[in-house]
Amino acid sequence: MTQRPPAPQSRRTFLRMSGIAGITAASAGALAAAGCGSNTGRPGAQGDELVHWYHQYGEDGVQQAVERYAAEFDGAQVRVQWTPGNYDTKLQAALQGSGPPDVFEYQTKVDLVRAGLLEPLDDVIAGARDDFTEAALASHTVDGTVYGIPQAVDTQILVYRRSLLDGAGLEPPASFDALLDAARALTDGDRKGLFVGNDGGVTTLAPLALFSVGLRLVTDDRRPGFAEPEAARAYRGLRELFESDALLLGAPTDWSDPAAFTQELTAMQWTGLWALPQIEEAFPGDYGVLPWPKLTDAGADSVPVGAFGAMAYAEGGKVDLAKEYIRWLWVERTDLQEDFNLGYGFHIPPRRSIADRADALAEGPAADVVRYVDELGRTSSPPEWTPAMDSALKDALTGVVRGGADPDRELRVAAETVQDELDRLYG
Template sequence: MSVHRRPPFSRRRFLQASGLTGAALLAAACGSNTGRGGTDGTLTHWYHQYGEDGVQEAVRRYAAAFEGAEVDVQWTPGNYDTKLLSALQGGSPPDVFEYQTKADLVRAGHLEPLDDLIADVRQDFSDASLASHTFEGSVYGIPQAVDSQVLVYRPSLLDDAGVEPPTGFDALADAARELTDGDRKGLFLGNNAGTDVLGAPWLWSVGLQYVTEEHRAGFDDPAAAGVLTRLHDLFESDALLLGAPTDWSDPSALLQGLTAMQWTGLWALPQIEAEFGDDYGVLPWPRFGDSGADSVPVGAFGAMVYAGGAQKDLAKEYVRWLWIEQTAYQEDFNLGYGFHIPPRADIAAGAEQLSSGPAADVVRYVEELGRPSSPPEWTPAMDSAYKDALSNIVRGGADAETELRAAAETVQGELDTLFG
């Protein structure tokens, strides 16, 4: 089975539309293959470049089977985000495209509400996948594939060290220290010590979140400062693997014996199983204290319709046909080339690859503990300020309360612009 190789749904991948320069807009408008919306019954459908062999051919095959129109599928290598946002801002957008729902795009009138498409089957979609595409009560993207991140561990190594699978932060930190032995570290959270990927689970672990329901920064709190200070202590303990040949999204550090436990993604499980058989297990990120919760972050690209398109209604029918009605295509897209969870619960439940072992555990975690990794109101500017604070605290030892307060000011400024 092909292993997922495209980047995870990192918030760093999303560029703020209002920050695009005039040069970027001009390049998108004047470059070849600008992707202007289809006319006379032809629809344009944009995908970013997936790293899994066979996906490009599959989506072209799906589109060719739609009888309502000719669909021009455009496969976008390189920086898909810049091209898409430039097209939306520059007036040459595709009819249908994949992305994550963002509040600023909704506010700008670029995204068409799709509540009518999903109404009859909304209960079939996982809450976490829909949360990524729901803003102020309306759904703007039909989830295509669900990816999640989990903690992967080697039971045999834990048994040899007399360590139980950790179910809380203190147990995880203790296990990381106990499992560190010579050239093998106990835990790998990425070469940046998790500061670029675990920012949300660290907040959830103490009962906090990026943004509150009242549109306030949700992390300027002593509880957040407390867990981040403890993470700095773990960073200083020499139990974390740093400087690995590949980063957290690739399981090579675990496969090569450089670590006993690694934070990575669902997409890596086939490769891990091929190497270790049944000698691996998965866990959510553990809670810290009594007020928080175990969690797994969930990312889900969705199919979207350009709200200003001349063939908007036809585009919606195409999206309904492909991502609501064609369940066989949806299973094929998720499991035929890589390893993802179909967003529809009935499809996931019937997928043999997800029916047992650690894969089934991940499906259960997503259903019970999943939270959106990038909520619609979270902008790149917010993400940058917050992650800078995390790095300064966890890796640099800076005062946690001071750093979080400064990041919260930036986040609040963004929120005031969106909701003020």
């Protein structure tokens, strides 16, 4: 259930962005009606129908599972609408047009909150709030209010071959400098020491490098979090890694696919939790997992956390019924939540109690990942982060990492765009 580029219709995208500007009412109606399948759940009383939107998942069986869940809800007739194609655009258009869903999955965004389109769900989650992973819940919280109930957690980790590190007399790297040294030591012939994506880590490491020096994308007082000297230091580190000749570039598939690792093109790879079953099959017992390591004492090891959440459309006439359905499915029915996370892929339930009892997550590297998410998980795409902000920072990072540009100058330019966006959101 995770988006793995370049597959066009798969689970979740880390750093998935949303924005609601620029969609007209006319285009909203057209897009909302475009080619979406549906399923009807158990009938309720006359008129008690809810429409629940999902995007098209890549794993087999997910559509049938969510249709089955809907059919078990006694409080209303729930019609599951399976939405292929560009889910972001279709959903945003529907929310502003004539056919909005009552319940839908998405990432909480400040734009949507300030437009009054998302119903607060604090009362829905109240009894179980402390059971949810902090980073997953933070991605759906704006000014202390919860607008989405996390459904599943996807994360990314550094995987390494135990035997190769042992053979080189190396410990698993616990700092960025140690990672750079290990990547150089493990580079041998056609095998590189590390793979973080064919773009040198621009896509995956932008927020993690900030976490490694004690910064983040946006501060509490709504300023660009990378407008500090330490941000330039963090991105210089990625440039040094790019120039080290220890980094795999031009792999046949990108970071989300473990093929570079399983085909022994690299000794270490940044990839996703979803890749562990394939890695276990290739190297049973001969691999470990790590968070992205800190660069300075002020920084922290981290793993990025992404979690789609169930939301209720705030302007519809069925808000109370929608909230009751969300409570039933994503708070009360822990059996269905476990099935959703581990029955059709490899993901971490956002509820600690469910993750703790799941056999597939009980030992080995998978158990380590669960611990990292709980202790080191960080929201890599906060609700206030917009596409324009993301593009500005990625452009700056591309110039620094791949082009050798001055990070102070590039980050100043990006910070101006980010501040303009923050002023637009909160002004």
